Amino acid sequence: MMKLRRCLALLAFAAVFMSGPGYAKSLRFASGYPPNSVAEQAAQKYTQVLKDETDGALSARVFSLTLLNLLESSAGVRDGMADAAVVLFPYFPGEYPRINMLAEISMLLNAGGEDPAHAGLIFTGAFSEFLFQSCPGCQKELAAQNQVFLGSGSTPTLPLLCTTPIREAKDLTGKRVRTSGAQWARWVEKMGATPITMSVNEIYEGLNQGVVDCTVQTTTELSIFKLDEVVTDITLGVPGGVFGGSGVNNMNRDTWRGLSDAERRAVLKASAVFSAEASWGYDALGAENLAAAKENGITVHQAGETFRVETQAFIDKDVETIAENYRTRHGVENAAELIDAFRPLLQRWQDLVDGVESPEQLAQLYWREVFSKVDPARYGM
Template sequence: MKRQVTAGLMLACTTLLGAFTLSAEARTLRYAIGHPPSSFVVDVAKEYAGAVESLSDGDLKVRVFPMSLLNFAETSGGVRDGMADIGFVLTSYFASEFPHSNVAVEASMLVGLLGDKVRGREGMVFMGALSEYTFFNCPECNREFARQGQVYTGSTGGSSYGLVCNRPVESEADLRGMRLRVGASNWSRWAEAVGASPVTMSANEMFEALSQGVVGCIVLAAPEIHNFGLTDVVKHITMDVPGGPMPIAGTNINTRTWKSLSPAQRTVMLRAASVFSAGVPWIYHQHEDRILSEAEDRGVTLHKADAALIEKTHAFVEQDMATIAEDYRRRYGVQNGAELITTFRALLDKWAGLVQDVDSEEALADLYWSEIFSKVDVNQHGL
């Protein structure tokens, strides 16, 4: 997938090049991402690599290793230990290592309470808010990354999660007793709240679990049907619940690698990270309707959740904010969870307004850059 570099990106490139001393040979950074090569996320990772090379005039390059160098469960430790220079880190997989970070990550279902004004833009709103929150409003988050030998350079993630199933779901009664594969604790609690049983398993096991009836549904974003090769086993889809995207620290950099870069090179990595942070939610939202339409053409039935299930889900989300704060206080010693969630909710409202006029991936990347990434002090951050 090829896209033109934005005018803003080219301007940043021109500005940054004057700060470089050309090297005889480009330095190549290894980027580990747990998605399969055919994934939309890998397409965006290649754009990120291209942005790094363009912005640095070839002084820096990124080699993308999809699903080969490190899997999702190995990525955090692998970046820490220098097996990769950059990693796609799902902090939700590592609750004890990133508790302050995960307070906001687990609050992802909040975006569903913003209503129609963010429909089809949930990921764009959430990733802007989460990046701003982590860079500038959560020093504890950055200390957590530092303890794991990583430097945070932005969050990303796709569209909101729904129910990808082998049986129809429209009401709470349909969910009662059903086993649901979930990928994060907030969806696990929602499953229990509606009478279902949450099941944790690796992404590699989803196809077999759904095809053999081990689970009735997978809580998943629609484009992941393509990314994880689930096309042939999905028979029913309900996207109204539970809602919320899966946020990721998409381009965390090994601390030693980050410190070895010049300030101009760190700026390049942040500018490229803004491209990546924007690219994933944009491509997911662009493909969401197509994936659902193609599924319907194959005979998959698309369902609407009834009003009672949606109302119960919204009530659960409000109640779950207190649960998250107390759970992280009790288990991980996070004393300011309620305050962090309040701060984050205000940023969600802010970003719900900021993305309203965004009409392209390039415009979203430029917005992220101007509002967030360009304000990071490369002489202080991660050092």
């Protein structure tokens, strides 16, 4: 197996440095998302910025659903099947425990009892900054998978998409709710409902046939998976949190080390754009879908005061549960300390994101505050 990996890495190295006229370098980027999706469009922006920053000396080719799927991405980048890819860390709990723990505490965004505006943009900035600058254990997890982290991306906040009105916690009693993470499943149980696990492709039929009453889902999925055809009610303000456990451009470490300092800096500059475009794209689509839902007769509720207070009490307690789970199950002995160190970044980024009005401004913000501070001569080396 080690010989196979070494051979694949050498082939990847050769592919990077012996492609195109005059041996211009070309990176193979694997996307597990379909063409014309938000993630795919962000990847295309990345390739253009990379080309512009290096005057064409370094480029990237995006392979959508043809080189690696999302379940293959981590091992595929590790073994050199692709030079880089989108890696969704929660798909690989054993490989990235510290990183996944940070992703699991995204409901802390709701501190204060309500969703902040642009929650995904906030979490992307905080998560990227922490992994780059303040989590050596996270970097060890990445190194063990022969990867270099080059930025994150996040969804908008997660409300309840339902086939019945939900305004207070008592309205959830006895309901069946599809969840996409352990923290949301625990919240559902605390509110007196039953968490249900099903793939995202099954949610439409699940709601349509009454198998589930609600799904904890971003409003982006209203159009992507046509859930706007079966959802009748949306409840904002609970449970909150975002899906932010992603590496939008995880790169094979051998490939990264084969680049010059200037080329690595260009990759970082392009990755800041990638993170911004992906997060902004999901945020904008979520807002667009919510507005369309209101126009098309879907009833939008704000969670009641008691519901939000009960949710906040759950979040405060669940942070302790998360830390203990990762300490006992995954050996993250400093779990509580990591969470305490990460918390202040959420408020910092809420302040920083306030007033940002375009993906271009967001990319400049990410670059100034995070990516430009990464030393290309030392990082990942």
